[in-house]
Amino acid sequence: MSRIARRFQALRAEGRGALIPYVEACDPDFETSLALLKAMPEAGADLIEIGMPFSDPSADGPVIQAAALRGLAAGATLAKLFDMVRAFRTDDQETPLILMGYLNPVESYGYERFCADASAAGVDGLIIVDMPPEESGPLERFTKPAGLDMIRLIAPTTTDERLKTVLNHASGFVYYVSITGITGTRSASTEDLRAALPRLRAATDLPVVIGFGIRSPEQARNASRIADGAVVASALLATLAKTLDADNRKTDTTVSSVLSQLRDLATAVRAA
Template structure:
């Protein structure tokens, strides 16, 4: 059982929904980024999504694009991201970390080497947004063989014909993207999300977590009440971009987590 599986089992036993927080590794710099990541579990974060900075983040809106640029300009790399995760693991061996990013840096490093290094650093799962199911042999299947969950995105345009293919080889959880388009672009609608979550759940026993467009504690509560949990990314990254302290970012995150946990 992975840390992700164990976390969802524990949440289910407590009757709680999951709160997942996304932050960009190395934003605004390595030291503050590590401080923020270390503060997330105490703020109520159940699973950490750690963004891997990339020069061409096609699925991300301006907020996360700029976070990636800040991280890259501060010297963050794939190795630096894994080192950050390893430093977090020195103090926390239970909170799952999902590495979210694009395939190019992984390919450049070499899949086998990357998977071994990610596992050693304490990474539990991968979300690689530009690898479709047709390319599962490239990374998904090797990742699962190495003991890493491979989490797939489903979107409002994933129809019934496509959904089974998307769910094949998916593990950990399914990430439902509540809106069409890029991150941070619009607000999620519970009325729109509910039937889609139900449709996905009819095809899988995996938890379904909803992200994109969740920016307030009230929205986190609404969306978590419909699904098995919710993800907040751009709203947290925006607070970091404003130069907020670790304590201030943690307080903002706690309010969101409390909302999700009320669901």
């Protein structure tokens, strides 16, 4: 059983959903992003998404776009991201790690090499935002042997027929994009989420997590009750950005501010 499957099984036994925070690799620098990554489980993260910085993150709003550009300015590469994961795994062998990003850097790195290096470092799953299932065969040839889950995105506009196609290529969990639009710009209502989830539950046995637009502890609590987990990204990155100096360098409050916010989110999710 994979780390992702074990974690969701354990959470089901606890009777609660997962909190899944997001950290952008090398934002605002390698050491700070690694410090955040290492501290997130103790602050309440059940799984963690790591952003792969890319210059044109088309599905992301301004907050994540800015984080990606800061990461690239700090020298982010996939090799450095794998260094982060290896460093994390020296102390934590249980928390699932998911890489989220776009196909261009993966293709440039080489599919086979990418999957082998990601697996060896300790990555558990991939979310490749701009890779439709019909075109994923060349990558999936290597993800399955490497033990990497391919996590698929489902939108409010996904038709029943399309849902079948996407889920046929999904493993790990299903990521429900709760809004039509880019990340961090608005939020779906609790009523909208409650209406959307039964269709997904009927179509798959995989856990379903909700992302895009979850900012507050209340929203995280509600999403984790309705689904199997809540992803919080832009809200944490916005907090990080506010702590940086004029040159986008960390300050004494950068790590502590993000972790404090994460603890508040975790408290709400656990109360659910």
